Amino acid sequence: MTDSPDSTSPERDERHRARMVRKKAVIDARIAEAQDERGLLLVHTGIGKGKSSSAFGMAARALGHGMKVGVVQFIKGRRDTGEQLFFRRFPDEVRYHVMGEGFTWDTQDRARDLQSAAAAWAVAVELLRDPAIGLVLLDELNIAFKHGYLDVDQVLADLAGRPAHQHVVVTGRGAPPALVEAADTVTDMSLVKHAFQAGVRAQQGIEW
């Protein structure tokens, strides 16, 4: 475990310094090896919290660097999400599309869900063909795969055809294996615990 913050001594400080010198050498060498730059495909999956919010945090980062961002939300949940309210402030920088028809257990209409998934993907393809867009965020796309509303191979073909420098981040539980295989960076957000389990309702600024 950690030492207490006040336990400092010349010996301990020197041990720390020597350890960090070694660590820095290892890390610097790894950074020097990693020189490739290209548009990445990132996948945020798993049952924990943070998949979509992390993608929106990347959108904020990208905007900070002057990039343009495209968003397609494949699940139309509540209309007043914080992310939508916020990123719609910047219409010249963010193309924001809320598509889909709500969570499928709300609609209970498979035929309509199939149609709206296809329409949402058509909008995504427009973004994936626009070299001016540096980051494309496909929020809850994995849910469309889970219900068989979109064909993974077709989606992967469209992703592969995007501009070379364009980043894409896909979110949602249950990323299909072929998407994980194709991705550059994959994070599984795993649930350690969630306030909902303790009877706390979804709150603004946190879940939406």
Add this chain to the structure above:
Amino acid sequence: MTDSPDSTSPERDERHRARMVRKKAVIDARIAEAQDERGLLLVHTGIGKGKSSSAFGMAARALGHGMKVGVVQFIKGRRDTGEQLFFRRFPDEVRYHVMGEGFTWDTQDRARDLQSAAAAWAVAVELLRDPAIGLVLLDELNIAFKHGYLDVDQVLADLAGRPAHQHVVVTGRGAPPALVEAADTVTDMSLVKHAFQAGVRAQQGIEW
């Protein structure tokens, strides 16, 4: 696995509808039970990507709902991070503090790191005492615990004393057990794969 998107039939659609009706009943009951509303303590830990970006996505959400946000970054990395460049656009809504002294393997100076961690925590405490701030983001705070730069018990006491409606999100690898215990929602971002492993360097809009 998923069926192909075009395999639709009246029987299949009806099975789908019946399954979703049952699912909706279960989910609606769970939502009805979760009625508590209060400021949450969230922890993003693990070795995967997405801990800080998810916290910044929550900041965007909170701003969308008209909340004010306070940020303390406990590690001073590169100066031109996208999150800093972006969120500093909104000085009336975001109090943004970059503290700390870089990754400890860069500084190699434990005494100085201790001092800068204490100074960063003093700034965090100001935010934690301000009821006008709806979300406090303590980025890479866990790194300070890992190196023994801050006392977990003192930090937890300060967190416990914050305004009742204020949310706090803490990021960083290796969250200490006492922090996990105290938290309402904990996500472990686990690494499935990372582009860095394939020789891709950290890129703007993605890692910074």
